[in-house]
Amino acid sequence: SRPTRLEKLQKRGYVRIGLSNEPPWTVIDADGQVGGAGPDLTHAVFQRMGVSELQGVLSTFGGLIPGLLAGRSDAISSGLFIQPGRCQAVAFSEPDLCDREAFLMKEDMPLALKTYRDLATDSLLQVGVPAGGTEEREALAAGVPASRLVPVPDGPSGMIMLLAGRIQVYSLPASSAQHLVDLWRGQKFSLVTVKDAPVMCAGTAFSPNAVDLRDAYDHVLAKLKADGTYDRILRAHGFDPSLARGHTREEFCRGK
Ligand code: 6CS
Numbered sequence: 001s002r003p004t005r006l007e008k009l010q011k012r013g014y015v016r017i018g019l020s021n022e023p024p025w026t027v028i029d030a031d032g033q034v035g036g037a038g039p040d041l042t043h044a045v046f047q048r049m050g051v052s053e054l055q056g057v058l059s060t061f062g063g064l065i066p067g068l069l070a071g072r073s074d075a076i077s078s079g080l081f082i083q084p085g086r087c088q089a090v091a092f093s094e095p096d097l098c099d100r101e102a103f104l105m106k107e108d109m110p111l112a113l114k115t116y117r118d119l120a121t122d123s124l125l126q127v128g129v130p131a132g133g134t135e136e137r138e139a140l141a142a143g144v145p146a147s148r149l150v151p152v153p154d155g156p157s158g159m160i161m162l163l164a165g166r167i168q169v170y171s172l173p174a175s176s177a178q179h180l181v182d183l184w185r186g187q188k189f190s191l192v193t194v195k196d197a198p199v200m201c202a203g204t205a206f207s208p209n210a211v212d213l214r215d216a217y218d219h220v221l222a223k224l225k226a227d228g229t230y231d232r233i234l235r236a237h238g239f240d241p242s243l244a245r246g247h248t249r250e251e252f253c254r255g256k
Pocket of ligand 1: 022025061078080081130132133134135173176
């Protein structure tokens with residue numbers, strides 16, 4: 001009989017993971033070494049599945065799904081939020097990493113912005129959003145015109161755009177925002193948790209032809225959630241392991 005996808009990966013000895021560079025979800029150091037909550041968790045799952053090595057395939061957020069579908073990676077583990085549109089394109093695992101959305105601003109901004117709707121009302125605001133990410137969709141849905149949304153390729157670029165006044169607000173997950181504020185300790189920034197956006201949960205994404213591999217992954221993920229491994233890896237990167245437990249892939253794929 002023909003080997004399964006998992007058997008092929010076991011024989012090859014490594015799994016290729018599509019990821020963006022967005023600490024603490026994903027981290028790539030100067031030597032190209034991959035870490036962060038998503039890859040560390042995915043690595044632990046694949047090790048239990050008999051695939052010892054993990055390789056990173058770097059991409060922007062918008063390039064992750066096309067890269068997976070073109071066969072450049074075997075799975076995406078990058079804090080890719082489970083959303084109805086994405087569920088049409090890829091096969092998600094059960095939820096792994098969850099977070100709230102945040103707004104980053106310079107501290108001297110005299111604005112009380114708390115919701116995406118607030119961004120829609122102030123017609124002078126330029127809003128930075130991760131290129132190809134969820135925040136762009138949320139802002140558009142709340143009525144922010146596309147002409148005021150500025151795609152941001154990565155965190156450091158977003159901070160420079162804020163400091164230069166190219167954008168006044170940078171919308172991104174709260175853990176990523178906090179990481180950037182900590183990096184830019186010398187400067188004063190304010191971080192606001194977005195009030196009209198729900199907790200978002202990510203999953204590890206597989207090709208729609210690889211549902212068998214996804215199911216095998218889910219099976220091991222459930223074991224790691226039960227035996228303490230999942231909690232240890234999430235806490236090491238500052239994530240709350242209790243958040244995903246209340247949620248299912250099915251619920252996020254259905255949307256609201
Ligand atoms: O899945 C997304 O669209 C979002 N996920 C993360 C971790 N960061 C930004 C991106 O927009």
